Amino acid sequence: MARTITVGLDGSSESRAAAEWAAREAALRQVPVRLLHVWQPVPEPMAQAPLLGAETHQHWSERIPREAAEGLRLRHPGVEVTTEQRAGAPAEVLLEAARDAELLVLGSRALSGLTGFLIGSVGQSVVARAEVPVVLVRAGEQAADEHVKDPTGIPSAATGFRPVVLGLDTDSPDETVITFAFEEARRREATLTVVTGWNLPPYYVYSLAAGVDPREDIIREQAAALTEALRPWREKYPDVEVTEQSRLGSPANHLVDAAHEASLVVVGRRIRRSPFGMHIGAVAHAVMHHATTPVAVVAHD
Template sequence: MPRTIIVGLDGSPESRAAADWAAREAELRGLPVKLVQVWEPIPEPMAQAPLLGSETHQRWTGRGETDVPRAEGWGRIPHEAAEGLRLRHPGVEVTTERLTGSPAETLIEAAEDAELLVLGSRGLSGLGGFLVGSVGHAVVAHTERPVVLVRAGEQAADEKETDGAGTPSAGTAAGPVVLGLDIARPDEALLEFAFDAAARRNVPLHVVHAWNPPPYYAYGMALEPAVEREMAKGDVVVLSEVLRPWREKHPGVKVVELSHYGSPSLLLIDASHEASLVVVGRRIRRSAVGAHLGIVTQAVLHHAVAPVAVVAHA
């Protein structure tokens, strides 16, 4: 049974953009799409509060006289979104599911057997990047399936020119897939996801690696140019060795290696302006400290201007 691409749908422009992105991805992968809408009931003490009027009570609890969920278009939102996707992407199988519970926990559970989980994320007004809400942050930090964040109002590099029907023009050059890679701890799941994404889109893969001098140089010790050149040369060699077997596995993917001195976050954010997708990793932690997002991933999620895929790995 094929995996499904799951979309968290709440009716917002961001979640509708996520659904469209998921449908395009489903066309590339030959997979179905499931739109999942999660309704979170009001806590019982609040539901029983006498100060809530009947209209407010129905809006918060999503229940009317017939005891049927109706919170803000409960049934209409996924139905209309699914119909729109079927019209725009007739080759994609689209289904819907409505679930009850905590949005983050429910989406994490729904994504357990999914190929991808796609969420909408609000764009920062006047700035590049995303405003990642509490639900999106919790889902990205805890699910072990790849999560893609998409925002409304921003088009990926491969969608900036359309044919009038909302689809990319045939002559429009697609943006590269950008991968942020730590060569000290390269992970196969992360590399496979990025190479596969580039291959399916028939676009180059830009692998971004940033390096910094040892910590003691931060305490007033200047880095000599000759030392800097040798350190940079060493990282370039390591990066090429890490990528060599993946080039052989995906010979059709053009790989551009970008190894630079500086902040990996800033380099990835800068590269996102021309990217069709940015791919970063999240290390799975099963300790008392709990799950978390690394500094680089956190920065990219909030400031990249292209869709961002976060791949959990060991």
């Protein structure tokens, strides 16, 4: 796999924010950025129209990545930026490009689904099928938003990074997802906040009926399970400060809440080979749509 960060670029504010985030990430990883602009050939009847002809369409298609690359090179002089244009169905082209990338970065719109390249089912298809990590970045996301507030109460790139948040299922912790989160925290010299949510087991009701309240025991068991799942990673990454949050209730809700004070949220998505369904997972789907900070969806077996 080439050590390159690929950005889906369509000229929207969401994709421009994604390109800026990708450049900052590339500086941390010391890898190049590739701006990929996908365009669909103009149908023949439209090509005959004077304002919508193929030449005009091609002109704008070439202008979008060129101007974006020029801006990134000025603002991030240490990052190598290349551009590429491909014709075809956006979802399929993005998925093909992702096979050659270390990371795929796309723009998204909070609370109302995905936009730009990601109109309708296209964006969810990319996230659900890509086997490399996909990072979704909101329109308006800025470098300062990733950093803690300075003494005046204003986020600043001169201060340290906000925490990286990892959503972890202690019943099936995956090495790929955990490694990604620890690496992101290490690069940022940021705290890693690991969040797990859980529900009371069915026997809880029967215990109450018998006059026994096992809630405190359950809380301790869940917290211990999280600590045990993270033990090898704490040893492997001794320089990463880790905080653990084991909470009763919806994992998605807890992750969305934690995102308000995070620089990045990391969630996993199990790879399924079936062609039917979106296969994103309920927690990842909810976080993608409602978190207010960049979200990394990491595919795993």
